[in-house]
Amino acid sequence: MSDDELVLKVEDLVTNFYTYEGVVKALDGVNLFLRKGDTMGLVGETGCGKSVTARSILRLVEPPGRIEGGRILLYVPNEESGNVEEVDLLKLSEEDMLHVRGRLVSIVFQDPATFPNPVFTIGDQIAEVVMLHQDLRKEALEIRIEELRNALDKLEGKGGLVSSTRREKIRERLAHYESQLDDPPEPDPKYKKKAALKIAEDMLRLVKMPAPDKVMMQYPHELSGGMRQRALIAMALACNPLILICDEATTALDVTVQAQVLNLLNELKKEVGTSIIIITHDMGVVAETCSWVTVMYAGTTVESCATEELFYNPRHPYTAGLLTAVPKLHENRERLPQIRGSVPNLITPPPGCRFHPRCDYATGICETEKPHLKEISPGHWVACHHPLPDKGGKR
Amino acid sequence: MRLRDFIIRRILLAIPVVFGVLTITWFLSHMVGDPVVMYINTNTPASAIPGIIRSHGLDQPPHIQYFIYLNNLFHGDWGESTSMSFRPVTEVIAQRFPATIELALVAMVFAVLLGIPLGIISATRKDQMIDHFTRIFSLAGVSMPIFWFAIMLKYVLYYQLAIMGLPHLPGGYRYDSNRFYWFQYTTGFILIDSLVYAHSIPLFVDALTHLVMPGFCLGYLTMAIITRMMRSSMLEVLREDYITLARAKGLSEKVVIYRHALRNALIPTVTVIGLAFGGLMTGAVLTETIFQWHGLGQWAVSAILSADLAAINGFTLLVALIFVTANLIVDLVYGTLDPRIRFG
Numbered sequence A: 001m002s003d004d005e006l007v008l009k010v011e012d013l014v015t016n017f018y019t020y021e022g023v024v025k026a027l028d029g030v031n032l033f034l035r036k037g038d039t040m041g042l043v044g045e046t047g048c049g050k051s052v053t054a055r056s057i058l059r060l061v062e063p064p065g066r067i068e069g070g071r072i073l074l075y076v077p078n079e080e081s082g083n084v085e086e087v088d089l090l091k092l093s094e095e096d097m098l099h100v101r102g103r104l105v106s107i108v109f110q111d112p113a114t115f116p117n118p119v120f121t122i123g124d125q126i127a128e129v130v131m132l133h134q135d136l137r138k139e140a141l142e143i144r145i146e147e148l149r150n151a152l153d154k155l156e157g158k159g160g161l162v163s164s165t166r167r168e169k170i171r172e173r174l175a176h177y178e179s180q181l182d183d184p185p186e187p188d189p190k191y192k193k194k195a196a197l198k199i200a201e202d203m204l205r206l207v208k209m210p211a212p213d214k215v216m217m218q219y220p221h222e223l224s225g226g227m228r229q230r231a232l233i234a235m236a237l238a239c240n241p242l243i244l245i246c247d248e249a250t251t252a253l254d255v256t257v258q259a260q261v262l263n264l265l266n267e268l269k270k271e272v273g274t275s276i277i278i279i280t281h282d283m284g285v286v287a288e289t290c291s292w293v294t295v296m297y298a299g300t301t302v303e304s305c306a307t308e309e310l311f312y313n314p315r316h317p318y319t320a321g322l323l324t325a326v327p328k329l330h331e332n333r334e335r336l337p338q339i340r341g342s343v344p345n346l347i348t349p350p351p352g353c354r355f356h357p358r359c360d361y362a363t364g365i366c367e368t369e370k371p372h373l374k375e376i377s378p379g380h381w382v383a384c385h386h387p388l389p390d391k392g393g394k395r
Numbered sequence B: 001m002r003l004r005d006f007i008i009r010r011i012l013l014a015i016p017v018v019f020g021v022l023t024i025t026w027f028l029s030h031m032v033g034d035p036v037v038m039y040i041n042t043n044t045p046a047s048a049i050p051g052i053i054r055s056h057g058l059d060q061p062p063h064i065q066y067f068i069y070l071n072n073l074f075h076g077d078w079g080e081s082t083s084m085s086f087r088p089v090t091e092v093i094a095q096r097f098p099a100t101i102e103l104a105l106v107a108m109v110f111a112v113l114l115g116i117p118l119g120i121i122s123a124t125r126k127d128q129m130i131d132h133f134t135r136i137f138s139l140a141g142v143s144m145p146i147f148w149f150a151i152m153l154k155y156v157l158y159y160q161l162a163i164m165g166l167p168h169l170p171g172g173y174r175y176d177s178n179r180f181y182w183f184q185y186t187t188g189f190i191l192i193d194s195l196v197y198a199h200s201i202p203l204f205v206d207a208l209t210h211l212v213m214p215g216f217c218l219g220y221l222t223m224a225i226i227t228r229m230m231r232s233s234m235l236e237v238l239r240e241d242y243i244t245l246a247r248a249k250g251l252s253e254k255v256v257i258y259r260h261a262l263r264n265a266l267i268p269t270v271t272v273i274g275l276a277f278g279g280l281m282t283g284a285v286l287t288e289t290i291f292q293w294h295g296l297g298q299w300a301v302s303a304i305l306s307a308d309l310a311a312i313n314g315f316t317l318l319v320a321l322i323f324v325t326a327n328l329i330v331d332l333v334y335g336t337l338d339p340r341i342r343f344g
């Protein structure tokens, strides 16, 4: 894959948690790539490290967790030169990371109920991130001009000396501000806030929040789970990020709302031009919304390819097992097939391939040598010593 | 008006509390001894005692006496303080109340201004040197008996320094009455009177130096409690998901702590502050006695020692009222901090 169409490339990411029971080797060589404008599904069983991956990308792993190695490359378009710059997030200073978070990479966390701050209104919380990352000079000036125009309209038709001198004064100020439109000065904080609140309300409208003007003034506890989810998506999208990571953004929602939110994300992608990572363990969600899938198992990437390819031609034994375990309506089976054994303990993970104790195809090499992610056929990456045969084309 | 209804309801709810307190103290105080001892001394002829008993209604059955007490109370007659040469209890309270409130407020300001920042620092630098120091400092505050601490402080900062001829803090009283012999109280708050009525900066400074030691003693325990509360609630809040979200927005650590975490962490701390204000009244009893502070606490001690029942009942009732008011204020502050709390 040529690197110029990528926005994110994660290479051999390693994250550990230093707990009393021992070192939890939560991520051990995660590899991802996300293309511009793509929606990628990140799938895997519970506990396989999807959320830790998401947090690692933003460097938000909290102690006792620590990112131990790898590279997180972000491809940032430089507006002046038109070139794309490669930035390794793990090498940035904490201060520079502040410009990445919320601005270039946004995240919607798993479980929306606990995420908004309970003591601030939704409007304030969205406006906060807008004020932090956006310039707003033009927007603030426009609001000021609009206010003056409204004031002028109100005075219109009123006679009397007082209102005519006031009109004159307002016209003067209006002309003054209009002359600044080409190069707006640093705005007054009050107008900056107003501009940010306006953008916040537009964002709520964009995510199809019911009664957005009312929600702006409400506190998180006054909203339903679906509304909170939308508010968080609005917050994450408020600064048109390069990448949006949705960590089980829809799992907590009921099916109809879930479908709405997913459609919404796809629409927004077109509108805002954001690339999206959808973290889920729901294969149905992946099939419907993602063009690319990355499968994780016990802290490693096992397979990465286009969605159709994955469903029709899985090459990693784990992926194949995962797919046969998905219930299908047209088959009426007594028992769903399952992968034998259970998810390994990440404090003492199996050596070599982490999947080998559960794998039907495992040989000696699987116990000793960790397989690396390789492109085994065009556009299909697999980390396995004995990948399943290529079924070739669609079934 | 939701807020007004809330306040009215809280005041109505406070009535049974205050009533319960005054009933219990009245019966307790009349159980421990014969109330007639208040009115006699070793020189009183035995033949005069039946007359004294009758004239104070002490021959009535207890419940009748209690109703007489209540009746008088609602007419503004809180009885006479026998230990204060039979002056009306209300008059003594009016005279001494400012001294105690002034001391309690200074203690409170000191406790809050020191306790909250210490708690924040301690939480954000968890397990670092400064956190250990803060924890030892506050553990000392909650473990030391206030009277012992006050005496030790006075011994070192006043007595020892004075003996060595070094500059030292005053060991008691509200101001130096030899130097400022001309001073008369107007409002009773010396910090106000010295500036507004006496126009004397030296007196103000003198009063402040007199406030330092008792204020610190009285506030130390409260400060320690606030620090510990602030530290633990801050640590808890910093683990909350909304803090992660705030960080994910790209906010700097300073903004995350002071805008997003602080307000949430203050919510439980405010409760503690309200309760502690009631506790300051209790602490004042000891502090005032040690620092010859002519406030309510000192009066309460002498009242107890001389079985001055009207004074004991009056003091207890007043403390109950202060407690209830402090809690009402806390609930109001609570509501402004936490939007989840609805008045009404």
Ligand SMILES: Nc1ncnc2c1ncn2[C@@H]1O[C@H](COP(=O)(O)OP(=O)(O)OP(=O)(O)O)[C@@H](O)[C@H]1O
Residues within 6 Å of the ligand: A017, A019, A024, A026, A044, A045, A046, A047, A048, A049, A050, A051, A052, A053, A063, A064, A065, A110, A248, A281, A346
């Ligand atoms: N704070 C922590 N301390 C110790 N271990 C942790 C911590 N956070 C995560 N882990 C470990 O990291 C592994 C990956 O967790 P993660 O939350 O990423 O799973 P997930 O794939 O998101 O699962 P789910 O689908 O349930 O959300 C788990 O084994 C978990 O035990």
Ligand SMILES: [Mg+2]
Residues within 6 Å of the ligand: A050, A051, A052, A110, A247, A248
């Ligand atoms: Mg997760």
